[in-house]
Amino acid sequence: xxxxATDEVDSDVESRHRKARATLNKLKAGKFDKYWSEPWTxxxxxxxxxxxxxxxxxxxxxxxxxxGGSGCLKVGETVNRSGFIANHMAxxxxxxxxxxxxxxxxxxxxxKPKPPKIKGMGSKKQKKRDQEEDGKYTP
Numbered sequence: 110x111x112x113x114a115t116d117e118v119d120s121d122v123e124s125r126h127r128k129a130r131a132t133l134n135k136l137k138a139g140k141f142d143k144y145w146s147e148p149w150t151x152x153x154x155x156x157x158x159x160x161x162x163x164x165x166x167x168x169x170x171x172x173x174x175x176x177g178g179s180g181c182l183k184v185g186e187t188v189n190r191s192g193f194i195a196n197h198m199a200x201x202x203x204x205x206x207x208x209x210x211x212x213x214x215x216x217x218x219x220x221k222p223k224p225p226k227i228k229g230m231g232s233k234k235q236k237k238r239d240q241e242e243d244g245k246y247t248p
Contacts, residue, residue, distance in 0.1 A: 121191055128195035129202075136203045145170065145204065147211065158196040171208060174201035 135141065144157040146167075154170040156163065156177075163173045176182055177197025184193050211217040 125191045125195040125198070128192055129199040132196050132199035133203060136199060141200075145207075147207065147216075156197075156200065158193065158200065167204070167208070171201065171204045173197075174204055177201070 141157045145154045153165045154167050155165065156170060156173055159177070159182075163169050173182075174197050178194060178199075178201045180190075180194050182193075182197070184190050208217065212219050
């Protein structure tokens with residue numbers, strides 16, 4: 110039986126991180142500059158790694174890239190899943206860094222905090238959970 114040394118076997122995570130670093134270096138070098146613009150300009154943005162139609166504003170593209178980087182987007186059978194996830198992960202990190210830099214310099218307002226949840230408000234499931242916590246719910 111043939112055995113492969115453990116050094117020669119790449120795990121999916123290792124190859125994904127290696128691919129993400131390579132893509133991040135390409136983004137920093139400016140190879141994909143035509144696909145994105147600074148968040149405060151309001152110019153057209155898109156994803157260079159897929160043909161999914163998304164809104165053109167910066168935050169929508171950022172959300173798409175981060176979702177793709179976490180593996181939440183569906184990928185076709187002909188697409189290398191690890192490469193797809195790695196490219197989107199790197200693109201999401203790159204765009205998030207650009208957004209944070211814009212917030213620090215004051216070009217973009219910081220995101221508004223979510224309002225606190227009010228007990229008794231919300232869906233039927235949430236109301237049921239609140240009643241269960243208080244001990245008022247009897248099935």
